[in-house]
Amino acid sequence: MHPTTSDLLCIDKLEEALPELSERYAAASPYPHIVLDDVLHSDVITRVYEEFGRIEEGAWTNYLHLNERKYANTTKSSWGPTLEAVSAALTSERFVAFLGELTGFVNLQADDVMDGGGLHRSVAGGFLNVHADFTAHHSKPGWRRRVNLLLYLNPTWESAWGGQLQLWSKDMQRAVTRVEPTGNRLFIFTTDEHSYHGHPEPLAVPPGRARQSLALYYFTEEDHVLTRSTTYRARPTDGWRGISIYLDTKALAGYDLVKRRLRLSDGAISRTLGLLSRAARPFRRH
Numbered sequence: 001m002h003p004t005t006s007d008l009l010c011i012d013k014l015e016e017a018l019p020e021l022s023e024r025y026a027a028a029s030p031y032p033h034i035v036l037d038d039v040l041h042s043d044v045i046t047r048v049y050e051e052f053g054r055i056e057e058g059a060w061t062n063y064l065h066l067n068e069r070k071y072a073n074t075t076k077s078s079w080g081p082t083l084e085a086v087s088a089a090l091t092s093e094r095f096v097a098f099l100g101e102l103t104g105f106v107n108l109q110a111d112d113v114m115d116g117g118g119l120h121r122s123v124a125g126g127f128l129n130v131h132a133d134f135t136a137h138h139s140k141p142g143w144r145r146r147v148n149l150l151l152y153l154n155p156t157w158e159s160a161w162g163g164q165l166q167l168w169s170k171d172m173q174r175a176v177t178r179v180e181p182t183g184n185r186l187f188i189f190t191t192d193e194h195s196y197h198g199h200p201e202p203l204a205v206p207p208g209r210a211r212q213s214l215a216l217y218y219f220t221e222e223d224h225v226l227t228r229s230t231t232y233r234a235r236p237t238d239g240w241r242g243i244s245i246y247l248d249t250k251a252l253a254g255y256d257l258v259k260r261r262l263r264l265s266d267g268a269i270s271r272t273l274g275l276l277s278r279a280a281r282p283f284r285r286h
Contacts, residue, residue: 002085002088003085003089004089005089005092005094005095007041007044008040008041008044008085008086008089009039009040009041009086009089009090009095010038010039010040010041011089011094011095011098014036014039014098015098018098018101018102021034021036021102022101022102022103022104025102025103025188026104029176029177030167030168030169030170030176030177030196031167031189031190031192031194031195032103032104032189032190033167033187033188033189033190034102034187034188034189035179035185035186035187036185036186036187036188037182037184037185037186038184039151039184039185039186040086040151040184044082044086045153045183045184047080047082048080048082048083048086048153049153049155049183050080051079051080051081051082051083052080052083052119052153052212054080055073055078055079055080055119056078059073059075059078060072060073060121061073061074065248065252066244066245066248067128067129067131067232067245067248067249067252068127068128068129069122069125069126069127069128069202070120070121070122070126070128071120071121071122071123072117072118072119072120072121073118073119073121074113074114074117074118074119079119083119083214086151086214087214087216090110090149090151090214090216091110091111091112091216096108096109096110096218099147099149099188099218102188103146103147103188103190105146105147105218105220106220107220107221108146108147108218108219108220109143109218109219109220109221110216110218111137111140111143111216111217111218111219113139113140114215114216114217115137115138115139115140115217116133116134116138116215116217117214117215117216117217118214118215119153119212119213119214119215120211120212120213120214120215121210121211121212122163122199122203122210122211123203123205123209123210123211124202124203124204124205124206124207124209125202125203126202126203126210126211127198127199127200127201127202127203128198128199128200129198129200129232129233129245130166130168130172130196130197130198130200130232130233130234130235131196131197131198131230131231131232131233132191132192132193132194132195132196132197132228132230132231132233133145133148133191133195133217133230134228134229134230135191135192135193135225135226135227135228136225136226136227136228137219140219141225142221142222142223142225143219143220143221143222143225144219144220144221144222144225144226145191145217145218145219146190146191146218146219146220147188147189147190147191147217147218148188148189148191148215148216148217148218149186149187149188149215149216149217149218150165150186150187150188150213150214150215151184151185151186151187151213151214151215151216152181152182152183152184152185152186152187152212152213153183153184153212153213153214154181154182154183154211154212155183156183157180157181157182157183159180160204161203161204161205161206161209161211162199162201162202162203162204163181163199163203163205163211164178164179164180164181164199165178165179165181165187165197165198165199166178166197166198166199166200167179167189167195167196167197168196168197168198168233168235169196170194170196172196172233172234172235172236173236181211181213191217193226193228193231196233199211200235229249229252229253229257230249230252231249231253232245232246232248232249232252233245234246
């Protein structure tokens, strides 16, 4: 018998608090977002940590280019039963209904192919430059990306390691808030062409540690969808690095178009990003 959403998540408590949570979400700055702690039951998160640690190295796809250094895994068969079940719970009809009430988006759709999502892992030196995510699904025409969900899966985390998710103002002049990637923390936010976020400083985690999360994205179906690729932005302190950030973004925009037309796999993405990174080597971070 498969576990239910309530077997895995504290969904009853979340639903009871919906009026207050939705107000907090809508009022948050610089764009609607919310942090929810201890979302998985304690026994569930313990099993999730164990299964994450057993995933084989060969199961990860690398995203190693000028604007990011991380690894991703969308192959659920390599995850472990609890991780799979948690993913299913977070895309269940009951949870998606809660998410719609929380965020104000009607008829949200969970993404079964995890376009750009799945398990994410960044090791020492890893980073993700500040960006706004792609706005339309790559293989489902008419799907507009609306909500991002990040479930942090770090058994322990120290602030000195870095990795706090920075939420930046629309004019890219300041980081308005930072979110610590504490384990069993759910971070949800509205995503559009101006929802700039990232963890741009290289991680200082010790050997054997990593910044770990499950990323799931939710969409609405529309007749006319704004289609924009992931847009990386330079911070005021980036100086000349802003040139390389801009050039890499332009190259990725071209590749994003090809990916949509040819339905390229994550493996192809990984190889191409590596080539782009080497091409931009004169500008890369030292």
